[in-house]
Amino acid sequence: MKDVSNKTIVALLAVALVVTVLGTVVSVNKLGELSGKFNLLSGAATTSASGLSNLTISQSTSITNQFSAIEFGSGYVTVPGPCVIDSNGVVNGSGNYCVGFNNPSSGFLLENTGNVNLSVNYTCSGSCTAASFIGGTSPVFQIWATDNLAAGQAGENVADTVASCANGPFSTTPAAVSAAGTWLCGNSSDYSLDSTDAQDAFVVDLNVSIPADAPTGSGVQTATFTFNALATG
Template sequence: MKGNNLLLGLAVVAVVVSIIAAGITYRSIDDLSTRFTALVSQGTINLTVETLAIVNFTNNAVNFSSGRVNSAASAASLITTGSGSVTNGNWTAQGGLIIENIGNVNVSLNLTGAKTAAQFIGGTSPAYEWNVSGPGACLNQNGASESGLNINTFHNVNTTVADSEKCRVFRFEAAVDEIRIDFNLTIPDDSSTGVLTDTITATVVANNPTAA
């Protein structure tokens, strides 16, 4: 009987010791967790990407060189579409100007010439026209493809800022970042002589394709 009581007493002691040990272990783990939590820290990485609205004439000159109207014709026609063509004259055929959006945002493209047909070419009924084309490069204010950019449709070169917008949204993505400017000139047989030249100015401002 005494032996049984002794065993029972030892069992009770063992249980009490186990409970105390478990409590100490839990507290130790809890304290350790608190210490680990206190050691956690955070850092940040930050940078700013600047907006760059800029275009560049990658083909910046159309030079028909020296020539004249054929003696049997009253005027010559010089057109830069495709690889260019000359009719009723002996000038050198040329292609058009190329403008590339080399920035990182869409822009509105404005183009102006400095001279009218009379000022640039002179003579009887001269023509000085241009066309802006660029499949996929030009969007309207709602982000859809711009209508009216037809390579076969020419308009008089404008010399005023009010009429200068040629592409509402000129895109910057590499595959669609170029626009071509072609010219259609009529040179009458009584035109001005010597070196005839005009300057085309491109002006841009950043624009969002969904902006009005």
């Protein structure tokens, strides 16, 4: 066999290189076509949308007086007096020395109608002392509070089953009415009136003691009470 010449070897190598390059180009083109097909499948979603939801829970400080007027009415006192009337009906206008007066049986019913615990005080305008509201010798004009579980007064949105104002200062002892007023349930740092329906109300009662020498003919005497609620924050 004759030896293969150098030219023949070079020619064969050139042909092999051309075949290799063509094969590579074809392979790359096929891969590009396949990649394009897969892109059509996997890249179908090209846009997006978003949604937003907001919720704000706010604080509501609210107190409602469910019984707004205590009417002692008109009458007179027989000697020697005095005529003693409580708005809760325990001592009333049909008792000793009282003639013609009303027999009230309900006090101011204060209910926490918000969603936070409160403290409550009062101020008074008008005839806010025993001397100006009643007059005469040793008159008495007093105010005090009772939880509505004990008082049992109708008118709440939901009747109390637990005593209100039990965990802080509570003015259950009768005290003289004044224009400046005082705290009834809780104080400036103790918020004892719960917002829970089961224990959210108390009753404010008034007591009058009318002496036999109380002045007559002075017309209707009015004391207007404002009940102020305070909440933390």
